[in-house]
Amino acid sequence: MEVDTDTDEGYQDEPNDEAEQGGGRSGDRVPRRSQSSTASRRRSPERASKREPAKPGRAGRERSSSAVGRGWEASRANRAKSGSFNNLDQLTIPIAPKSVTVAFLEEDPFATYNQHWVNEITDGRKSFVCLGEDDDCPLCVIGLGTRNMDLYNVVDMSGDEPVLRYIEAGPDLGDRIYERSQEELTKPLNQPGQYFVIKKAKKNRAFAHTVDAVNEDRLEKVSDLDPLDDEDVDSFLESLFDDSVVKRSTRRELQDVADEADDG
Numbered sequence: 001m002e003v004d005t006d007t008d009e010g011y012q013d014e015p016n017d018e019a020e021q022g023g024g025r026s027g028d029r030v031p032r033r034s035q036s037s038t039a040s041r042r043r044s045p046e047r048a049s050k051r052e053p054a055k056p057g058r059a060g061r062e063r064s065s066s067a068v069g070r071g072w073e074a075s076r077a078n079r080a081k082s083g084s085f086n087n088l089d090q091l092t093i094p095i096a097p098k099s100v101t102v103a104f105l106e107e108d109p110f111a112t113y114n115q116h117w118v119n120e121i122t123d124g125r126k127s128f129v130c131l132g133e134d135d136d137c138p139l140c141v142i143g144l145g146t147r148n149m150d151l152y153n154v155v156d157m158s159g160d161e162p163v164l165r166y167i168e169a170g171p172d173l174g175d176r177i178y179e180r181s182q183e184e185l186t187k188p189l190n191q192p193g194q195y196f197v198i199k200k201a202k203k204n205r206a207f208a209h210t211v212d213a214v215n216e217d218r219l220e221k222v223s224d225l226d227p228l229d230d231e232d233v234d235s236f237l238e239s240l241f242d243d244s245v246v247k248r249s250t251r252r253e254l255q256d257v258a259d260e261a262d263d264g
């Protein structure tokens, strides 16, 4: 399997640095789901024809909602086991022509921070959350710049079932998402029935991202899943990621990094 790296701005090994820190990506941490639970989420002509207009609380939807519920429990268990958020919670943006299809759950990022990238570190994690210049961030003190990161809650529609993940958007992807959030047609990002296809392509030393809107009635072109109904969305909204996924370092840790970078 091709291990993709979500790098824009020319940071070639970005999200994997976090995995290395946590002891490595130890294979498939997502619990395997039974074929039957998977099947219940797949689009089938029979199921599609049986679909009724979405209305909260109507009977006969246990199947789809319990599939989401299982996904949730699995996701929670997954996090509990690893002791921290692992990279599988973060959406990986593939290189075109591959793409991911997502639904945004909120109209804004749930967290925004400034990140330092320390090229001098050859082994292990290279990205660090800036403490802020007001707090005499050790990495700012040695003159390292920062880039803005925006985190978004999304439902990943690219697999066998809808899965909650978060997007960690650097400046390029962040700009593309922000543009969509301001355009008359696509705002708010989380309007019902709206999905986005996201991919990236190498451009010079960096990645250029594209974020294209897809309406519910054309979702089948880019996803094997049924559109999300109100109940699906509600269960995802109960378990959104928050800024606890942002790995902050202590001043001491950042000072050590700064010393190492200066030596390098």
Ligand SMILES: [Zn+2]
Residues within 6 Å of the ligand: 116, 129, 130, 131, 132, 133, 137, 138, 139, 140, 141, 146
């Ligand atoms: Zn800083």
